[in-house]
Amino acid sequence: MSDLHLLDNIIWNTLSGTQAGFAAGTAQARRYARGFSPIAGFAEAESPDFDALAPFCAAGERLYCDRWSGKAPPGWQIDAESTMFKMVWDAPIPAHDPASDAVPLRPEHAAQALTLAAQTQPGPFGLRTPELGDYFGYFDGERLVAMAGERFQAGTLREISGVCTHPDFQGRGMARRLMLKLVRREMLRGEQPFLHVMRANVHARALYQRMGFRDYLETVVRVVSLR
Template sequence: MQRNPTLDHIFWHTLNGAHRQWSSGTDTARRYTQGFSPIIAFADPAQPDFAALQPWCAAGEHFYCENWTGAAPPGWRIDAETTMFRMLWDGPLPAADPAPDAVPLRPEHAQQALDLATLCKPGPFGIRTIELGDYFGYFDGERLMAMAGERLRAPGLTEISGVCTHPDDQGRGLARRLIGKLIRRHMLRDERSFLHVMRTNPAHQLYLKMGFKDYLESTVRVVVAE
């Protein structure tokens, strides 16, 4: 698959680009502002400028960080390490919206979205994450059963993120319908959908069957400011 330098470094291009208004830091290191997804990124992952980031971080904060290896610098510790796949949509335009009845998630749904993400652990998620793009969900009364939405973005690229289904509602295809809805919206805007999935997550096989292709596998760490 042909490489895209922007997609290779999408966390930095988002935090220093489309989402700069929701991030804090410098020209070498940035983080999402507190309340959004706890993610940090560096202009040069081979030489991460943690010192530049330190003033923007509180002691005890946990962050996800991609494409950085090596020892933790002073004032930081590594809490966890794994790998994840970045996957690109490689299928056709869905013929119709597979989730026309999905509900757009608004700020008043933020706590329900955070509660579902806390339960299902789709990845770094904050109380304001649904403000980063269009999120949709399925409800049973006031209970959010499933959701999916948009997070990282750069020209021509939009991430599908926050994909999760409550354990009581799995097996109904809700998340798959929401993903299809987002793919269709992206393709109609001439954007390429991509997503992230941890190596150990069985959803990786589902995404392959849907039409996503592995683009790269990268190291991801959870680091803590001390």
């Protein structure tokens, strides 16, 4: 039986399941612990219980969440809103590892990964985010210039995330090779690769479609903070 339905509320299914040890919260609302990606999920995604989440948040702390619309609940504000696509791999397993020369990222690379993410904005990212899965990168000397890794996990679903390349090194296919490396590794483990991409990122979405990903669902995504 397919686990694709878990994508409908993937944040909650991740934070209350396989990655519960990286999260804080209750039976109604959970978030990644501080230091990881600033993301929150709810048992009822379309009617979230922000009162349950509030004790685990600091005033002004910005958190990403999805699947709900309407006014901000009392004591909270909506700082940003858009939509994003959840895309799933829908092609054969890559025949070979196209990034066999990529370097596995270790704890000593965490600060460089955070710096690269800050420069390129691939999505919510924290110093400890690479602990959530396998991360690989390319270096120019001692400097990390491209990376991709794994974040959400629920059932057989495994997310490819943190995909980015320093502007000085774009156009060389580094990120694409890293992604295909992860796709192959996940499929060999019996997992279903998926990813998120913002609606406005038309170029990236078109690239992912050419690679073998297809749209599964478009959802609202918001950044919220406790006043």
